[in-house]
Amino acid sequence: MTNDELFETVQQAQYGERQAMQKIIEAYYPLIRKQTRTLDPSTSKDFEQTIIEKIVRAVHNYDITSLPDFITFCQANTQPE
Template identity: 40%
Template sequence: MEDELFDLVQRAQNGDSEAMYEIISLLKPAIRSARYKIKTDRQDDLEQNIVEIIMRKIMNYDLALVQSPDFSAFCRQLKPENR
């Protein structure tokens, strides 16, 4: 999966919207899990915010610094304090 994610991020950074959609789809279970932990009237906003942050992080992720694809390192960059 890590190689696949690396390739998807690379494609997304090159403007491939389908690759971006695939990444979001891979992360959808985690997004849904977070969504259901808050009040119903805020769930849609939270999901949208999470997707927006993920997209921004994907576009700013420096693949040149990656020696080998590392999903855990990518996830650490998704933390809000790194926005």
């Protein structure tokens, strides 16, 4: 997904289009799965769900009228607390 496509998809998701949110999650799902492979199977699903929840929150909280771009915003807002 290009940055322009991601921007448009984030806009659509913010307007409540569930398919757009699903498209964003699917775009990042391979990376999420890659990260969970190193975890214990009993915790990997919980970790996966936590990351997906953070992505959903980031999409809804992202101000599309400001900088940084969405990818940078997600990286800054998904760091361990």
